[in-house]
Amino acid sequence: MSTSLAIPTIDISALLTYSSSKQQRQEVATELLNSFATFGVFYITSSTHPVFSSKKSKQILDATTRLFALDPTQKSQIPKIQPGGFTRGYVPVGGESGSATKELKEGFSYGYEWKPDELEAVAKTGMNGLQGPNAWPNKPILDQLDQGLHEGTFKHILQEFYLNVCEVAKGLLKGISLALGLPEDELAKHCTTSETISFMRLFHYLPYADHQHTSQIGSSAHTDWGFLTLILSPCKTVGLQLFYGNEWHDVPSLENTLVVNGGDYLSLLTGGKLISPLHRVVSNGQEERYSMCCFYYPDYDAKIPLLVQDQEVKGQAVSGNYSLLRDQRAEEGEDSSRTSVMGAERQDAKSVATKLLNGDINFGDYIVSKWTQVYRKDRAY
Ligand SMILES: O=C(O)CCC(=O)C(=O)O
Numbered sequence: 001m002s003t004s005l006a007i008p009t010i011d012i013s014a015l016l017t018y019s020s021s022k023q024q025r026q027e028v029a030t031e032l033l034n035s036f037a038t039f040g041v042f043y044i045t046s047s048t049h050p051v052f053s054s055k056k057s058k059q060i061l062d063a064t065t066r067l068f069a070l071d072p073t074q075k076s077q078i079p080k081i082q083p084g085g086f087t088r089g090y091v092p093v094g095g096e097s098g099s100a101t102k103e104l105k106e107g108f109s110y111g112y113e114w115k116p117d118e119l120e121a122v123a124k125t126g127m128n129g130l131q132g133p134n135a136w137p138n139k140p141i142l143d144q145l146d147q148g149l150h151e152g153t154f155k156h157i158l159q160e161f162y163l164n165v166c167e168v169a170k171g172l173l174k175g176i177s178l179a180l181g182l183p184e185d186e187l188a189k190h191c192t193t194s195e196t197i198s199f200m201r202l203f204h205y206l207p208y209a210d211h212q213h214t215s216q217i218g219s220s221a222h223t224d225w226g227f228l229t230l231i232l233s234p235c236k237t238v239g240l241q242l243f244y245g246n247e248w249h250d251v252p253s254l255e256n257t258l259v260v261n262g263g264d265y266l267s268l269l270t271g272g273k274l275i276s277p278l279h280r281v282v283s284n285g286q287e288e289r290y291s292m293c294c295f296y297y298p299d300y301d302a303k304i305p306l307l308v309q310d311q312e313v314k315g316q317a318v319s320g321n322y323s324l325l326r327d328q329r330a331e332e333g334e335d336s337s338r339t340s341v342m343g344a345e346r347q348d349a350k351s352v353a354t355k356l357l358n359g360d361i362n363f364g365d366y367i368v369s370k371w372t373q374v375y376r377k378d379r380a381y
């Protein structure tokens, strides 16, 4: 039986309002640093931002539940996500499973909804590999999804939720910059078009009978690749688990909060000072679980130099000895058939880490190459 850890809940209001003092923001930054450096996972809340309200949480849960309640024929009409990094559309059950463990979840991936004039403007320069149109269900399905909704349409609810979460992520960037002893706009400088390449995934996890997770799991153990992952799971059901102190621990859903995970790129840039935690999703065997996960990225062409000055840390980061690699080794114990694949990935991660820190490759190209590996090896991310 997994136990819960004392993962802190941080009120980030000071990062989301213009009226806060530097001292208030600094206090939040200190809390962020402590949680990031201990667990790499924490809860955030604020009474000043709508995304944390019960009303908005119910609204997005309702929309998500409706989507996954469509019948299989309707789901088959939603465009499926494609390989290559730009992922929009429906993820069928098992569609991104690891080689040995079937992931019992279905998903829907969407991101920034381009306005026609923005599309025209961007058409002149061309979109990067992580930008593009959303893949919505067709009109009759959208009409069905809209039926009985009290406020707004299905599409509007999803779009608003995505932009709200991106706004919260922007606020967090201030706190993280301060936590690292940097000017508070430092990370934001590298995230000027983040919302156009970041994305949201709505997930529906199905119950399963395999409690040892040898053949079935919700989401296999992994670390997230980007900057920040922000997760809403308005269900009481447990599911998300953190690997800490050599054990798995539940990260239960708490009302009016989002869970934040640090990503690998942020961890890399801090020489592992901010942890990118190993996590997974498991079922209790009985209940379904819904979650909404925003994978927040910096700019596609970001080439961010190491954010910490400590020479020892710098050495560790460049040699690839940071949490991403440690975490992936920990995962091998779970499934020895994947050991050789993981070994190869470790080597690959080391060389990518060096290239990223030297500015030989930008973030977007790195992510696209990682997604290509996912599909080649038939693994999730
Ligand atoms: O559904 C969740 O709570 C987390 C899923 C997750 O870790 C992921 O998709 O990267």
Ligand SMILES: [Fe+2]
Residues within 6 Å of the ligand: 222, 223, 224, 229, 279
């Ligand atoms: Fe994750």
